[in-house]
Amino acid sequence: MSQPSSPEGRARSSSPAADQVSAGNALWADVRALLPSTKKDLKLDFSEKVEESVISLLQQARDLLYGAGSLCSGGTRETCLQVSEIIIDYSWEKLNIGTWRDVDKDWRRVYSYGCLFxxxxxxxEQGTIADAIRVCDMGLLMGASILDNILVRIINVLQKHLTYGKRSAEEDTKESPRKKIRNDHTTIPSVKSEEVIPRLHCPSLEHFRENYMIPQKPVILEGIVDHWPCMKKWSLDYLRQIAGCRTVPVEVGSRYTDEEWSQTLMIVNDFIDQYIVNKNSIGYLAQHQLFDQVIGRKYIRLYSPQESENLYPHETQILHNTSQVDVEDPDLVKFPKFERAAFQACILTPGQVLFIPVKYWHYVRSLDVSFSVSFWWS
Incomplete structure (x- = not known):
């Protein structure tokens, strides 16, 4: 017959529910420690452009946060949540009236405070941490910095409490139809000797500046990013782990000029599952660019600014730096001069960095599932 467990043994045992409550209390304590210590320190200073009724709602949410009743109690929490939602909804309307540059910064701050509360x-409460991170990200993307960038600091705390589970076998094998089709039919173009972009291994800054940046000549730099942690760490699984629940702006579509091209906000996990988009239009930037290949391969063509006439830029101001030509399948009846356009090309592999001079037209096509990091400067 088994012996009853000792009081000490019973004290050491705990249920999953108890563990969840304990974890929730620890999270709340860590997040609460980031806030100003008193209500007076959490100042809500706004210009007259923000209505008094909105400021009153912000003050109400702040009072609930610092009031005698605990925010962890159901009634107080629900009231504060309702007030926060009203603030977010109202300020969201203000953010989406007119053009973005005309949005007053105070309304962006109001939106961030709504997200904070x-x-x-x-x-x-014992909510989903990933959902809380999404709310913070929306405040960062659409709002403005408040309280010494508190939303970033809260995300750092939330991510420490977030448990990353392994993806299921179904998730691992699931691939979007778009990605499958692209990978199954990817062709690797040949690069002729006269088109090859020159390569340099670990040049000095002076040599790079004098021989390539100032004269604006493209070059592939090798051996300069081998020490980056991403060169060894990055993979789809790693990106899911460190950023899978983060919300980011995404350009959806193959070409800027396609009717279905759009911009949206998306969870990184959803982006990986659904898109990994191959953006293969040709255009130029008004800045120098270092294009660093981290994962996979990309086929890249570069056309000098002198070839602009042969590339048939769009006539509209918004697309004046984008060509009308489908580079790898050009309509030479419609765009006959494109055949005369000289270019340089390469297949960029992990660890290589391509210098693209200012106003150089560049065409990029992924040959594998790939990730790149770009730096721009004037």
Whole structure:
């Protein structure tokens, strides 16, 4: 017959529910420690452009946060959550009236405060941490910095409490039809000797500046990013782990000129599952660019600014730096001069960095699932 467990043994045992409550309390304590210590320190200073009724709502949410009743109590939390949602919804309308440059910064700050108060409500209950991170990201993307960039600091705390589970076998094998089709039919173009972009191994800054940057000549730099942690760490699984629940702006579509091309906000995991988009239009930037290949391969063509006439730029101001030509399948009846356009080309592999001079037209096509990091400067 088994012996009853000792009081000490019973004290050491815990249920999953108890562990969840303990974890939730620890999260709330860590997030609460980031806030100003008193209500007076959490100042809500706005210009007259923000209505008094909105400021009153912000003050109400702040009072609930610092009030005698705990935000962890159901009634207080629900009231604060409702007020936060009203603030977010109203300020969202202000953010989406007219053009973005005309949006007053105070309304962006109001939106960030609404996101802050909502996240605090979410952290005070046993909610989904990933959902709270999404709210913070929206405040960062659409709002403005508040309280010494508190939303970034809250995300850092939330990510420490986030448990990353392994993806299921179904998730591992699931691939979007678009990605499958692209990978199954990818052709690797040949690069003729006269088209090859020159390569340099670890040049000095002076040599690069004098021989390539100033005269604006493309070059592939090798051996300069081998020490980057991403060259050894990055993979789809790693990106899911460190950023899978983060919300980011995404350009959806193959070409800027396609009717279905759009911009949206998306969770990184959803982007990886659905798109890994091959953006293969040709255009130029008004800045120098270092194009660093991290994962996979890309086929790249470069056309000098002198070839602009042969590339048939769009006539509209918004697309004046984008060519009308489908580079690898050109309509030479419609664009006959394109056949005369000289170019340089390469297949960029992991660890290589391509210098693209200012106003050089560049065409990029992924040959594998790939990731790149770009730096621009004037």
């Amino acid at each position: 909502k996240v605090l409500c979410m952290c005070s």
